[in-house]
Amino acid sequence: MDKTFKTEELNSLSRREFFKKTASVSAVAAAAIMSPSSLFADDENIIHHTQWGTTLGNELNEHPYGLPSKYEHNVVRRTSSLMSSAGDMHAAVSMTPLHELKGIITPNGLHFTRTHNGIAQIDPNKYRLMIHGLVDKPIVLTLEQLKRYPSESRIHFLECPSNGAGEWKGPQFNSLQFLKGMMSASEWTGVRLKTILDELGLKPTAKWMLAEGSDGSEMGRSVPVEKVLDDAMIVWGQNGEALRPEQGYPVRLMLPGWEANLCVKWLKRLEFSDKPWYAKEETSKYTALTASGRAIQHFYALEVNSIITSPCPERPWTDLTGGELVEIEGLAWSGHGTITNVDISLDGGKNWVEANLKGLVLPKSWTRFSYMHKFTGKPLLLQSRAVDDSKNVQPTVNQEKEVMGVEGVYHRNSICTWEVTKKGEVNNVQVRSI
């Protein structure tokens, strides 16, 4: 190879080819930073005034309720008719674009949504909540009365236990949004259920609570009283504003760390009893059939879990030319407690290094992790594995499948794998034994 470039030749080379042909990348990069460079073409966006810098901007009262930039129109929830009844979008699920999110909060308009009988549109003036059964004093509350109770705000994730349900038998979607987008996280505001129950006087015989929604299906679930008295809340606030209709406006139950289906939306009634109920969503659905032919019922907490969000199929490393130091970033969460560690494997689970947690580390909440990696163009099998303070370690596909089989639908939390090709493309694959 001819090592003496003329200036004209250099300018005509693409940046990528230039780096490839240059022996010492860092020397050139350093030179480029230290003194103005003649190696690159001038960027029009810097040389000339911009359109928005030379005109008057929009009036500030254009949108009394603000909207994202119109350039962000692809940052949306997505649906697939395969994840619905006959393509009927009343009984379906929409997925959060996890690849577009940073931090541990989901904007309200991007919160994943699963409905069983469509999205109920409740008139808050006609909303009523009834609490009765094995209590000394049953009550009915209007929304205004409910909101008079002292409030707490907590950050928790919500996950549908079907998240990733299509992947038990093998990978299906080449997308982070569809692999793990049946979850979101918010700051929820409401009253601890215990605060209300202390006044109503729960009878000692009360062991179970029925939570019932007021949508077309009156969706109901049985909850052990122990959880109710620990950290359960009745919430009306989502990231500082009212709940969105998709999330149960005006009021839903919040059982931190537990199946989002148990956190009943459009909450109408709480009844206390000494027995559980056997509602449709805790018998026909939301029970996990194992290889024994019998099914796990009352499967409450979402287990310790994690996923790498960058890179991912939507956000690959194809812009990297090789040699860059780049962040591997992701989300870890556990309904059993707080994330304590996340490990990263570059070789499909043979060897692991510990990643760093970053940002707020909160119980039953999304937790961000980060690991700096030098991408050399060597193909990778990227994995993350989370550990929580209930001493749970995220299982491999094999470890989970040995106990659960492949027909359980719900509560899949095994380790995910991104295949990174030498060009930096990212694909959803699984490391598993046949």
Place this chain on the structure above:
Amino acid sequence: MFKLDLFKLITTSVALVLSSTLLYGGSDTNALPGKYISKMGAVDGGVIYPRKDGTYTAYRYNEQSTKGVNFGRVPTANELKAWDVDIMPDGTGLPDGEGSVSEGDELYEKQCSSCHGEFGAGGKGYPTLTGGNQEKLPNGVIKTLTNQRIEPGMEAPKRTIGTYWPKATTLIWYIRDAMPYAHPKSLTNNDIYAITAYLLKQDNILIDGQEMDDDSVLNREKLMKIKMPNENGFYPNIDGPNGVENVRKFFSDRAKNIGAGTRCMKDCKDLSSKGNEPTVMKIDNEITDVVPPYSMARDLPPEVENKLESKAEKMYNDSCKLCHGSDKMGAPVVGDVEAWNKVTQKGFDNVVHNAIDGVGGMPPKGGYENFTNSEVQMIVEFMIDSSKKKH
């Protein structure tokens, strides 16, 4: 910067622990983000965090007593009667009324079969209600529920009323509250018993050991005599005074009962129980049917037509397209640039005038006399716009 991992801090450097304590101003492990005092033994297998001294994990709370905070009122007897209508396996809440299999057949055909298929057998994309093989293994487990599709072409376990649902009361409760889908709560109690009888008959469910026929009638007493084939198909056992404790015990051994990982760091092996090495499984048939299609582009959204235009387009489609969609009628075809160039040479006002009053084979207002002149003009604008050369 130092790492906020307590275990590491203790083993690596006492000085760091001190400095972090100073920084966070606490006196115990609570001072470190992500390390909260907790105890094992929650009913779900997880930990429980104490609320103490105004602190709950990372959160502070108001320690003042809330005793006496008391809003709302006691419900009336009628209010309770209206809402307290859930149905339990012991029969609590079952409505009065009755209905026969043959009555249910007719109702089902009219109100349910369009979605759930003939006889509840599915096939329309909506849930399959009936069918499946209920044959049991010696241990009492329904054999087809042990099906595992580990290879393509294997048969799925079929989860229907007959093979899966543990309680018949659930069926009454759910159908009464939630079905038919678009008009929930529109069925009478007699209808509900009749449809339920029909569905149970399809799955050969026995009442008090007796097979059902078309004349069989279902009511509260009869329903309580039904034992569903898969009643014992679920665990842990949640019934009786030990129900909650059974659940706690079950989830306390997660490695055994739901699967758990191990924190191996070097040269890790991940064999299946048969000793098979793991391999990389790639996507076989990628599902790409997503709405809207995947895109990461930061561009301007495709031009959204303003309301006027889309109304014009709709009127055109409904009223004018029949003749202007093709050249069969001798009308200038919308989208044919040359034809419309010729038309517009007459001048816009004249063209609109012709559309309103009619010209040649073109009837006045296309035959739609109730259209206002300005509506016709709006449609003509749309037709001309849609027939311009695209750049």
